[in-house]
Amino acid sequence: MGRVMEVKGKPQADGEWSTGFCGCCSDCSSCCLTCWCPCITVGRIAEIVDQGSSSCCATGAVYMLSMYTVFGSACISCKYRTKMRKQYNLKGSECGDYLKHFFCELCALTQTYRELTKRGFDVPLGWDGNVARHNAGVAMGAPVVEGGMRR
Incomplete structure (x- = not known):
């Protein structure tokens, strides 16, 4: 589907x-969502940060499966925090991002x-929903002229 890359959020x-x-x-x-279902939070964040190229469900499922490894879930969620931080020029470092996700995953996810x-x-709308909402007032295509052209 045609993804519009201009949706960047408020500066x-x-x-x-x-x-x-x-x-x-x-x-x-x-x-509450993050506390009870962090996989949904990670999936939603990933979909927005990756501008629709990541699926909320797929990323959430990978995150859920990685929760059974020692460092897996922190690595996955940290990846999206770091990517978002770079997109918006936010203070921090990759090491700091990882430490936040490793020691306090829920706080890091909810902050993101x-x-x-x-x-x-x-x-919750995801990338496509936000693009549609952003473009709702923009007219697409050429205007329709009723009755044809006349001199």
């Missing part, structure tokens, strides 16, 4: 996260989810 100051690392209380719904939300994404 924030480069370098600054919109919420703190332990700001879970500010968004109870994403906190909140960041996408603060930047204007309706994360």
Whole structure:
């Protein structure tokens, strides 16, 4: 399907996260979702960050399977935090991202989810849903002229 790459979310100051690392209380719904079903949170984040090239279901399933390994789930979720951080020029490092995901996976996931939300994404809609919402007011194609052309 035609993916529009212009959807980037609302701009924030480069370098600054919109919420703190332990700001879970500010968004109870994403906190509860992440606590009970982190695979869904990771899948949704991946789909937005990868601009639709990753499937929410596939990434979530891989994450769920990797939870049975020692470092697997942290590696997968950290990948998307790092990618999003680079897309928006947010402060941090790959090592810091990994340590956050390894020692406090739920806080790291909810912060990433909140960041996408603060930047204007309706994360549960996925990439295609956000593109459609963004382009809803844009007319596509040439205008229709009734009655043909006349002099």
